Amino acid sequence: MAAAFSFSPYATLLAAGKTTTHRTGKFVLRYKPYTLELKHVFTIAAGSRSTTPVVLTELEFDGIVGYGEASMPPYLGESHESVQSFLAKVDLSAFNDPFLVEQLLDYVDHIEAGNPAAKASIDIALHDLVGKMIKQPWYRIWGYNPQHTPDTSFTIGIDEPEVVREKVREASPYKILKVKLGLDTDKMMIETIREVTDKPLCVDVNQGWKKKAFALEMAHWLAERGVVFLEQPMPKEQVDDNAWLTERSPIPTIGDEAVQRLPDVQKAYGVYHGINIKLMKCTGMREAHKMAELARALDMKVMLGCMTETSCAISAAAQLSPVVDWADLDGALLIGNDVYQGMLVQEGKVILPPRPGIGISKL
Template identity: 30%
Template sequence: MQVYVETFTIHKRYALTISRGTHTDTTLAWVRIEQEGVEGWGEACPFSLSEDQHQSLEDILTGLEVTKGLLRRYSAWERQQVEERLRQEGIPSAARAAVDMALHDWMGKKLGMPLWQLWGLDRARIQPTTMTIGIASPQEAQQRALVWMKETQTQSFKIKLGSDQGLMADQNMLIAVQEVIPLGSLITVDANGAWTVEQSLSMSNWLAGQGVSYLEQPLNRGQEAGLITLWHESKLPIFVDESCLDSRDIPALTDRVHGINIKLMKCGGLSEALRMIHTAKSNGLQVMLGCYSNTALGNTAAAHLAPLVDYLDLDSHLNLVDDPFSGAILHNGCLVPTDQPGLGVTLSGVLG
């Protein structure tokens, strides 16, 4: 098989601020794998787990250049062998995710079936995706919530907290959002590792009283020992994102969290995401699917797994002014993959 790599830049309509910084645009790698006249697509998106742990575009492109040489000796049907080889070669997870995504897309197109159908999944089980509101002033957060509701009719929100102005600022922002969204809306909170154990416990108990469903990644990656205290004393379920990269991390978390956030870029693709889902579920953990600055290509790939999980946060492409791809359809707040073969993604714009 032949592998082609092209970079492109996307821009957010609204800048996204989390506890580690603000993001306005991202350059991704578009990966195309061709064999027997069929082309499969995937994407690799840079991401950061902490201030000193990240995968840059340069890391990803270097890994993909090595991958191009390696894959010439494999068939697109040999997905397991390819996955094992790329892991052995130390290829970054985001690059592996793009290749795995493209190979799944290729298989579906070759067989003329969408992935969800090949896996025997039920699209009626897909839960609404949350719409993310980044750290902002109370007034800005309210405006963002109103825009999301107008454009998507959503009643599910993910609120980013961890303001450098302290816990009172976080509380004021959350209260402001609650003033403008429908009563009974699903609200989740993600602190991106901004809090101490004491702050996390205080905020989790306060958030429980505000009707929040769960708290995601309150402590920084590397501070997993502190999660035990929260697991025992928090009134909210605790989910982790940065603390759980792939299925190998799950066993050590089963006595200290209630759920995990799976992202294709950090775990290495759809194949590993499936293993994570089954591993987590077999250990009594809940599962959510998340994203970084992915386009409709990456989020549609994840959406094919949506019938298997409890929560979704696949909204990054809805905040783009120049998404070059079209794929899964937002219907009643749910991101639903279509009947088209493979991922069901088409190129609808110009790669920038």
């Protein structure tokens, strides 16, 4: 059902940052805009930012509350306004059983096209709710061994050399670093980091390289300097160029912007060695799980990534971490105003809390 306010009061409510609540059958849906403050200005090939808008959700059924989140970095095209507008259209009155996860999330997905982060906020909250109802974390429901979680990388954004050195020193607990590239400072970034540490690196170009010959030259240069994989080296539209590079690259290539949802996994086969799964791209845990299974069936590498998020969405994604090759789940570590406690990182390794659902509690 639609929220009980017109667009003008809705805009006023949004500006005030208040929680919106509406009953939808036996479910109660609440959502609230929030702004994440980054500890450092975050720069990638596409631009810089110091904040990320999110919407925090709660889905209640029979007195049990599941938590969810939508995070909207600029390239997704979503915003506080668009997410709240979408959530106002969610009507779960036809569903009296939270365990009908497939049917319920199919309904949410078909309310209207797009809106993957908004949809993920419902998906995560529903998974948290169901896990709490049966008193089990999702990694156990999926049958995953929490001892098999990988190390998570820690992201170093593009910056001046001294700031890069400072960020690397701050990342001392982490065993692998993820470096943002894609500008004319690429070699400086790697050489500066190598002045401070010899840890393995992975790099994310965010579509910054445009020529395949240059990309191959850089792949060889990076491989010689301890880089273990190369994420989204060229624009996703350059399918043939990315496939050409993958065939020749000395290190694995990973599709990120090119791989949004489940149908994109099959399309990425032969174009990249692996895929980067993010809940905010693919509408949440349900589809992320399917993407991981399909990629494994195709013998592709699997990376589990994130946006700048609170520990809510990070912990939700981490439920999949025991079955991936690489994890980049540092989104909550990059902000200074988290509102949840959940997945932990100990000596660089992802630690899944035994709490039910997605494993979080409010701070």
